[in-house]
Each structure stands twice: as C-alpha cells, then as structure tokens.
Amino acid sequence: MTDSAPRPAATYLDAASGEPLHPAAREVVLAALERGYADPRRLHGPARDARLLLDNARAVVAECLGVRADEVSFTASGTDAVHRGLLGLLRARARSGDRVVLPRVEHSSVLHALEWAGASAETLEVDRLGRADPAALAAAASAPGTALVALQSANHEVGTRQPVAGLVAALRAGGSDVPVFVDARASAGREDLPPGWAVAAASAHLWGGPAGVGVLLVRHGTGWVSPFPADDRVDERTSGFENVPAALAAAAALRAVVAERVEVDARQRRLVDRIRAAAAAVPDTEVVGDPEDRLAHL
Template sequence: MTNRTLEAFHAGLADGWADPSRLHTESRRARQLLDASREAIAEALGARPEHTHLTQSPHAALERVIAGVFTARRGRDRIVASAVERDATLHAAHHVSGGRVTTVAVDARGHVDLDALAAEVEVPDVALAAVQHANHEIGTVQRLARVAEITAAARVPLLVDATASIGHGPSPAHWDALVANPADWGGPAGLGVVALRPQTRWLPAWPEGDDWAPGGVLVPAVLAAAVALQERRELLDATSLRLHGLVARVREAASAWPGVDVVGDPDERLPHVVTFSCLYVDGEALLTRLDREGIAVGSGSACTTSTLEPSRVLAAVGALSHGNVRMGLHPGVTDADIDRLVALMPRVIAELRAEAGAPEVA
C-alpha cells in the first residue's frame, strides 16, 4: 500500500470505526465515509453506486453474484464459463448449478473461442455466462465487446471477472455483472466488489436478504480501497505504458532464450503480467533460486502446487507447464530491475538444466 492509502486507512480508523448501520453520530459518520467510498469505486468501474455492492473478499463477491444472478434465472440451470476462469468462479458455478457447468475452450494465446461460446449460450438452459476481463496468470485480455454481443443476442447475462485488471488499465465497458478485487489495485485485502447493471436481475440466494456483506465490511478498508484506486487512476496511463514496455522487453528477451515458451497474447494483455516456461527446469527450484536473488515470482508448475496438478490455464493454452515463471510487475519496478532479470535468467536456466542432467537445448 502507498503512503496515501495507508493514511486513508488510518483516517478511516479514526473517523469510521463505528457500525454504519446504527443511528448515532459516529455511526452516521462511518456511513458517510462508506457511501462516499463506494461512490468513488463505482465511478471508477463505470457503475451506479446503488448497484455496486461490497463483499468481504473477491471470492465472496464471485460466489454471491453467481448465486444471485443464477437464482433470478428460474428454469435455466447451466453456467457457461471460459476454460481460463479463476478456480473461485468455476467452484462457485459448480456449487450453485449442481455441477452443470460447461467450459469454452481458448486458443493458444488464451482468447475464448467465440463460435463455441455462441453455440453454447444459444441453448435455452443457460442461466449465466462467465468470461473474465484479463487472465491473472498469462495476462491475456479477452475481446469483451464481441463476447458481450454474443451473450446479449442470446439474452444471457454476462459476468466479467475483472479482479486481475482493474487499476492496471481501462475498466471493461462490456458486462452485466462485474467483480473487482481492491487488493489487486493496491488497496487492502479482505474486500470484494460486485457491480451490476440496473437491468441485471438477481435474487438473494442467501439468508440475509439484500445484504451482500452480512456482518458488514471494514469501513477504513473501503476508504483505503477507494483512495488507492483513485491514486492508481491518476497515474494509470503513465504507469501502465511503462510497465507494458518493461513486459515487452522481458517477453522479447525470453523468446530468444533456448527452450523457453513465452505464454499469452503479446499485445492484447495486461500491462504488468508476464509468464514463461523453461524446458527441463524444475519450477520450484527456479522460484527458490530467483527468491535468493531477491526476485519474487509465482509459478503455475505442478511441483509448486499442493495437488501436484499443473495450472489449468497453462493446460488450456497448451503451454509448457513445468519450469513456469509468472511475474506481476508492481509500479515500483525499474528498468534496472528488468536489466538484471534479463541478464540473470539465461544463466539460472542453464545451471538448473545442468543440475537436472537435462540434454542440451538448441
């Protein structure tokens, strides 16, 4: 979190500590802070404040919006989702529909197959379609204008998971329901956001009526999230352009390293995410080695997961799953950091291959 976001959080603790649902002065002050923060977040999402709901996590946001929209579509009991949606989306979809979930394949760059999507949503048993804005693992940004055309023609509500993209680029314009994650734009963790179009129907599929966050959300966290988003938006064009360029440098360098598979769309992508996989390299060893060099990265390799299953996203695009490195560049990453990474990686890859007794890579 930046200083400004932290200051907002502290100010929220001082002025917004009371329960906003009560009527005394302190509570009314907390309510005002909450409403103003929600309004600011809604404005950034291109949504109406009265149709913007806060939840206690992005997972809760996905679960509630999927359950709420599904329940309002009586008689339709299937959910269509792209093959690269988050686990949280697919798990909620399976839970709500009793396992009636159809996934739509993506191409090698991660774009959803639009013809297959159209064929699926035309079937009149579809309650809801879920297509993310951008993928958090490989960075590919979906062609949502065309996706929304297809779902609108079939009169199927479109849920867009924008948890990986809000605060890193323009907010998506095409959705019936939207989910965002304040922690991803530099706000505090423990919050989620659901935005709905006024015409998007939903029913409370939970006991608390129209309350999307039973027990309430932490008002100082919502205030900090609103300030963090505002701060991101002020710097958005400059920061995203710079990070987009740094990622392009990593992608270009990595595609020249022998036996390295650079994943995702080179142009239609998040500005700050880059993923590549290194043939014959153990993902866990690679992460440990980079961590020792002070470079914190993620991985979709099976050996880095508890289930020993490779990333579903890497499998969906047909990318090599072992030796996978996933980097999300934060706004503080410099040209010099990237110079160092680009100089370091080929040596690290060669050393790990030699240790594993792997053959030469041409």
C-alpha cells in the same frame, strides 16, 4: 562470520497475486480508523460518520469504474464477490436453467462456485494465446437451459484480454438475453471495464488497496437474488459488519491508480516486454499470452 555487505533491494514480481499497499491507501486507512469504527446502520454521531465514509467510498469506486453508486457493493474479498455475483445470477435465472457457459481459463473461484451450486458447466477451449472465441461462447449459450455466460476481462496469469464486448455483441445479434458475468479482478482500475456485463467482480488488493475488500458490481435492472442468508446491513447484497476503513482505503487506492495508469501502463509495458524477450531467449522456453493485446503489468 557474517557477510556485512548490504543486500540488494528486493524486486517484487507477484502483482498477479497482490499489490503492495498504495501510499494513498495507507494514509487514508489510518485516518479512517479514527472515524469509521461504528456501525453505519445506527443513528448516533459516530455511526453517521461511518455511514458517510462508507457512502463516500462507494461513490469513489463507482466514479473510477464508470458505474452507478448503487451498483457497487463491498464484499469480504474478491473471491466472495465472484461467488456472490455468480450464485446470485444463477438463483435469479433458475427458471431459465442452471447451465453456465465459460472458457477453460476461468479462475478457480468461478469453478468452485459452480461446483458448489451444482450448476452444469459447459467449458470451451481457448486459442494458444489463452483467448476465448466469442462466437463459440455465444453459440453454446444459445442452447436451452443456459443461465449465464462467465468470461474474465483478462487472464489472471498471462494477461491476455478476453473479448467481452464481442461476446455481448454476438449474444445480442443472435437475439439472446443471456447475462454475462465478468471476473474483472485482474484488470479493474488498470483499464476501463469492458461493456455489456450484467454482474462483475473486482478485488482491491490487486490495485494496491488493502486485502479483504472485494467489489461486487450488479448492473441496475439485472436480475440478481442473494444466494446466502439475509443480513440486516446497509447493503442487502452483502452480509457482516462493514469494514469501513478498508473500503475507504480501497477507494483511495483505486482513485490514485486510475489517475496514474497512463504513465504506469507505459512503464510496466516496457518492463514486461523486456522480461518476455529475455524469457524467449532461454532455450526450450515458450512465452505464453498475447504479446500485444494484454494487461501491461502481467
């Protein structure tokens, strides 16, 4: 015999790994598939349609993230954006050295990129909330041979915001021009990017866009050299045929999330506070992360 009672609706609690596709993205991607299939480098009509869609996606993402359109590149994933961002900075800073300063809580994609490049990583501890010390990072970055500092905007697992602005201020106060790479995948779209970064990375599937779309941000005037073989594409910072429909869907989802985020942030913060309180009531359980200065959804 089978149980005929209806099953309760499932509650999805893995937003740290990926968000369900936002309705705005679903609507756009279907329409874009009809017009965004051609090579945006070509000059015929369908190609010009694809180029128009790609440029529009870049402009929307730039507006939502508070950057210039020419600072936005679409990559194959958020991990790809991290790798390109870090390795491109390292290559541009080769004369300064290959030493990278970072806290112990950086995402594994950051560590894998540095290991692959053979860079020298100076890893610093964080406090019990998972937060790095900006003064300690800046002091470590003052050592000769430092190419860059890597600091996430917020922790991917516990949501603790990181002091990116404080780090940049400490670096500049000490007369250092060492650039800062920011992994903003956990926070992009949900709140403004922190100031002062040179290169940043984001991932569309973490704001309700389609998987397979990363965003690489390179500030105008920042020294960055592609670490991978060149490819004759629209954007010299990337390689491979652009997924125009997915980029447009990612932009649509980002615009919707930014428009909704004040209301959604308040609702999610209340829900997470309830989860934290319930977890804290379980014997022998420690609730980690900053209880206040954190992302609302983690």
